Amino acid sequence: MRLVHEPVTAADDDFFEQRTESLATNVELADSLVSQARGLMFRRSIPDDYALAFRFDSTTVRDLHMLFVFFPIDAVWAVDGVVERVERLYPWRSFARARADLIVELPAGAAAEVEAGDRLTLEDDS
Template sequence: MQLVHEPVSGGDATDKGGDRRVLATDVDLADSLLSQTRGLMFRRSLLDGSALTFRFDSAAVRDVHMLFVFFPIDAVWVVDGVVERVERLRPWLSFARAECDLLVELPAGTADGVEDGDRVVLES
């Protein structure tokens, strides 16, 4: 599974196909209550090319906290494949929330260039 970013031009949902890029090729799906609760807590790093994703049945407001996370991350909240929010979170101190049905956590800097309205999708 890989995570792909598809930017839109001028906010009109027209895909700039040449700008499509893979954000992560090593995608870990937090699919159990335990893995969702633990998230990235107590890990020492998140390797380049990797992502932790949380898929939900429906869109709702979801929180990300950085308590016991020792490194910065980029968090991306997505609804129906469309980016709702992108945030760089600092270790230990950050907290953010937004609506999503897919929440993605990436190494800091990976989501540079990902903007609200862009598409981010998981592909098999």
């Protein structure tokens, strides 16, 4: 599975340029209560092409914390594939929340070009 970013950049008032880029080619789904609760806690690092994705059946305000996470990450909250918030979170001291039905955790810097309004898509490799 890979994570695809579709930025929307206004070139002028009548035209929107769309391009896609892969943010991660190694996406792990946190699809159980245990994997969602654990997240990235207790890991010492993650690969540059890695993402941990949390998919939910409904949209509500969702929290992320950095207790027992030993490295900074970029976190992205999305609703129906549209980015709501992007935040750099730091080990042990960060906490953030936003509305989402999808949250993605990436290595710090991986979401530097992602902005609210952009689209994120999880695509199967098959």
